[in-house]
Amino acid sequence: MNIKELCRRISIQHFRMYSGFKYDEEKIKEYQSELAVKSKQLLKKVEDRHLKLWLLGNVADYAQTNLFLKQIKVRAKIRHKGVSYANWKMWLPTSNEEERKEVLDAFVKKGDKLKEIIKKRFEKIKEVYYKYSEDVLGSYLFKENLSEGIFKKIAALGRKHKSKISKVWNELGVSKDYWNEYYYIGSVIYRNVNFNLEPKKYVKEIYKNMGFPFKRILVDDKDRKNKFGFAYCFWPDPPYDVRVSYKPVGGFRMFETAFHEFGHAAHAVSMDPKIPFWKRYAVQSGVAETFSELFESIATNKIYLKSIDAYDKQLQSKIDFANANFLTFYAANSLVKLKYWKGEINFDEIGSTYSSLVKRFVGISLPEDYWVFHHILSEFAIYAPSYVVAEMHMKWLSKRLTSKFGRKWWESKEAGEYIKSFMSPAYDAVFKLGISF
Ligand SMILES: [Zn+2]
Numbered sequence: 001m002n003i004k005e006l007c008r009r010i011s012i013q014h015f016r017m018y019s020g021f022k023y024d025e026e027k028i029k030e031y032q033s034e035l036a037v038k039s040k041q042l043l044k045k046v047e048d049r050h051l052k053l054w055l056l057g058n059v060a061d062y063a064q065t066n067l068f069l070k071q072i073k074v075r076a077k078i079r080h081k082g083v084s085y086a087n088w089k090m091w092l093p094t095s096n097e098e099e100r101k102e103v104l105d106a107f108v109k110k111g112d113k114l115k116e117i118i119k120k121r122f123e124k125i126k127e128v129y130y131k132y133s134e135d136v137l138g139s140y141l142f143k144e145n146l147s148e149g150i151f152k153k154i155a156a157l158g159r160k161h162k163s164k165i166s167k168v169w170n171e172l173g174v175s176k177d178y179w180n181e182y183y184y185i186g187s188v189i190y191r192n193v194n195f196n197l198e199p200k201k202y203v204k205e206i207y208k209n210m211g212f213p214f215k216r217i218l219v220d221d222k223d224r225k226n227k228f229g230f231a232y233c234f235w236p237d238p239p240y241d242v243r244v245s246y247k248p249v250g251g252f253r254m255f256e257t258a259f260h261e262f263g264h265a266a267h268a269v270s271m272d273p274k275i276p277f278w279k280r281y282a283v284q285s286g287v288a289e290t291f292s293e294l295f296e297s298i299a300t301n302k303i304y305l306k307s308i309d310a311y312d313k314q315l316q317s318k319i320d321f322a323n324a325n326f327l328t329f330y331a332a333n334s335l336v337k338l339k340y341w342k343g344e345i346n347f348d349e350i351g352s353t354y355s356s357l358v359k360r361f362v363g364i365s366l367p368e369d370y371w372v373f374h375h376i377l378s379e380f381a382i383y384a385p386s387y388v389v390a391e392m393h394m395k396w397l398s399k400r401l402t403s404k405f406g407r408k409w410w411e412s413k414e415a416g417e418y419i420k421s422f423m424s425p426a427y428d429a430v431f432k433l434g435i436s437f
Pocket residue numbers: 260264289292
């Protein structure tokens with residue numbers, strides 16, 4: 001099987017797994033192993049550094065995949081009084097402060113084994129890159145067309161929102177403590193907002209006005225027993241096979257998230273099929289998230305919300321908070337990754353570094369081992385800065401859209417064409433977007 005076919009099949013299996021359909025774990029492992037072997041073979045003769053880094057990513061991914069599966073299994077077994085890692089985030093909004101503290105403290109006490117696995121994973125990744133004369137941070141920055149200067153901007157963004165975040169804690173009447181931080185606050189922020197619009201109809205309208213082919217996307221908005229993903233977009237073969245799935249749970253968060261995923265889908269169906277497959281399949285997160293965040297920015301836009309009769313002041317202030325919460329969280333995560341992969345801190349200092357950054361940005365002290373339960377720090381090698389960079393790209397693009405096509409640019413076919421000119425080059429859009437550091 002060639003690399004393209006392997007990638008396509010892996011992506012389809014993952015989509016099936018998330019969506020609660022039958023999938024074949026053995027097949028996934030087989031494909032991943034074959035992909036790593038093929039990537040290694042190609043690495044011997046490849047000249048383009050971008051392609052080299054993609055292939056290297058496949059090899060590194062595979063080298064740590066068993067450890068990652070182990071991490072997920074160990075984590076799933078961590079539980080306290082019926083609350084497990086698997087249902088923790090769903091449970092948070094139903095709990096009171098004392099219960100939250102108790103459960104999180106119990107989790108943190110059991111974090112040692114997880115920490116050991118994560119340490120091994122990171123070392124494995126480092127080893128693979130080293131073998132091919134690359135380093136993890138340098139490769140990441142090269143792919144995303146960034147320099148280390150980006151981290152200064154990210155730190156500045158992280159510091160900016162402290163007072164806004166404090167205000168919300170007061171409004172919600174909960175203490176400024178770790179059991180009420182990011183995940184809890186994110187799950188209750190829209191609680192009192194009465195919002196029940198079904199996103200599909202609205203997304204369809206925007207697609208139609210801007211000239212994106214909605215019909216080409218496979219949409220799964222059903223709930224089924226084993227569906228564990230909240231909302232996601234997969235592109236096994238862009239622009240031909242693009243899939244969006246979300247759980248029809250209602251509420252503003254669902255609405256906004258669906259816009260985000262349909263932004264990914266609009267991007268994928270607009271990619272130029274003449275471009276090499278890997279450049280369509282493996283678009284950098286900093287580019288990919290630009291368009292999802294752009295679509296999300298329509299759902300949170302005051303003018304748009306007014307036009308669909310869904311605006312109210314309370315909603316707006318919650319949207320602002322959610323954005324501050326997101327930026328602060330990702331900024332702290334990004335800076336820890338920078339320090340770790342640069343060698344400024346060692347693995348055992350990740351927890352204390354993260355805690356002190358969260359203290360500085362949000363004003364909350366975290367227990368040192370809490371980070372092993374945070375999804376980004378513990379699951380990904382780097383990844384977090386891409387979201388902040390994408391937000392910068394998105395702002396840059398959105399400013400241009402407003403000045404060229406007016407404040408309701410999402411109603412304009414020409415604006416759609418303009419956005420497509422950044423979507424169609426897939427991977428190479430990173431050289432076209434205005435922000436470079
Ligand atoms: Zn996304």
